[in-house]
Amino acid sequence: MSLTDLEQRLLAAITAHPYASQKELGEQLGVARATVANYIERLQAKGFILGRAYIVAQQQSILCIGGAVMDRVLKLKEPGILETSNPASAEETRGGVARNVAENLARLGDATKLLSIVGDDGAADALIGATAESGVDLSHMVRSTNGTTGTYTAIMQPNGSLYLGVADMDIFNQMDAQFVQSNIGLVSGAALVFADTNLPADGLAKLITHCRDQQIQLAIDSVSIPKFKRLPQDLSGVSYLFCNKDEAAATTGEQEPQAILDALLARGAAHAIMTDGANGVYLAAQNDQPTTMQHLAVPAAEIVDVSGAGDAFVAGTLHGLNQQRPLSQAAQFGIGAAQHTLKSTLRNSPDLSHAAVETFAQQHFQ
Structure with a gap:
């Protein structure tokens, strides 16, 4: 339901x-008290405020904002050679970082x-249908006649590693500051907001500023x-920043994990939560002075x-945080979700569940 x-x-x-x-609210917003009273009645009618005590209806869902695309995966039958034809098998599936994270969260049991x-x-029809089946609430999905559904084409080596990725994401330029507003x-x-950097720079800046001002976990x-470059220099308002080491090193100019996180x-x-493939996960917090870096080893898998492991790691970590677990324990959930997904041919493993991730964490981290 839209709001003015x-x-x-x-x-x-x-x-x-x-x-x-109501008088204080009117002074803050620059409108008359009577106008505030009128609009409070509207918000009550729409279900955003419960009763006369101005109790705001709490939505305990995790909100994911960002890319929802169709993924086309080409798996090479032999190691790739540039500038020539390479034999491969092809498949098409749902993708997009925010969409992948949302589906994984739903499979883990989060609203x-x-x-x-x-x-x-x-x-779009195929994408929406497949995502809805996983339990994600798509009532706020926007269908635009000004652009085509985003696509991401991944060319994978025979061993499962990425050889080349090509993206058509122009439609997400519409998710600007006005869209966020x-x-x-x-x-x-939202209980927790997750966003990817498929949003343009002004949309990300607006989202970060609002979450900082309203003390919303982001x-x-x-x-x-x-896409890392779309983030503003001032990241205050970002509760958890996820990145991999290559992205973070290129952005900061540093090479050592401690220096990168600092x-x-x-x-x-x-x-800051930084992944480095088989080398593990690195964590650091702003309130630790001096900064104490934590390193979580990743079991062989x-x-x-x-292709879906990074998004599964983010979802698993957010799942743990949503259960009020410390970041290090939440990241263990993330590693479990990632390792579960590594064994699947799909970006989102249909077998992912809280029980599977909990079992993994208990076996490898306790």
């Missing part, structure tokens, strides 16, 4: 100061909403080296396809 700009601002003000009087944009085409009530009502995945925290991120 004033309704969104009033809801945010009430959320921040639930005991404020999850996805805010993304797709075209008005057959690819139009969905600000949805953001404000996790962001940097996605790739070029550089990311210096930009204002409250926590059977690898069928690496």
Whole structure:
């Protein structure tokens, strides 16, 4: 259900100061007390406020914002050779970082909403149908007639590693600051917000600023080296920054894990979570002075396809955080979800579950 700009601002003000009087709210928003009373009645009618005590309806869902695309995976039958024809097998499946994370979260048992944009085409129909089957709430998905559904084509080596990736993500340029503002009530009502950097720079900046001002937990995945650059220099407002070592090293100019994490925290991120493939996961927190880096080793795993492991790690970690677990324990859940996904030919393993990840964590980290 959409909200007007004033309704969104009033809801945010009430959320921040639930005991404020109508007069105080009017002064804050620059409108008359009578206008505030009228709009409070509207918010009550729409279900965003419960009763006369201005109790804001709490939405316990995790909100994922960002890419939802169709993935085309070409698996080479022999090691790839550039500038010539290479024999391969092909398949098409659902993808997109935010969408992948949302599906994994739903499979892990979290109430999850996805805010993304797709075209008005057959690819969107397939994408929406498959995602809805996993249990993700798609009631806020936007279908645009101005652009086609995003696609990502991955060429994989016979051993399952990525040889080349090609993306058509122009439609996500529409997820700008105005788009974020139009969905600000949805953001404000989430228990936790996750975003990927498929959003343009101004959309990310708007989201980060709002979450900082309203003290909403926000996790962001940097996605790739070029897209990392879309994040503002000031990352205060980002509760959890996910990245891999290649992305972080290219962005910070550092090479050693401790120096990389220090550089990311210096930009204002409250926590930095960096993956480095088989070398493990590195964690650091802003409130640790001096910064104490934690390293989690990754057990050896059977690898069928690496393409969905990073998104599964993010989802597993967010799942743990949503259960109020410390970051190090949540990251152990992430490693378990990633290792489970490495054994699947799909970006999202249909067998992923809380029980499977819990069992993995107990066997390898306790």
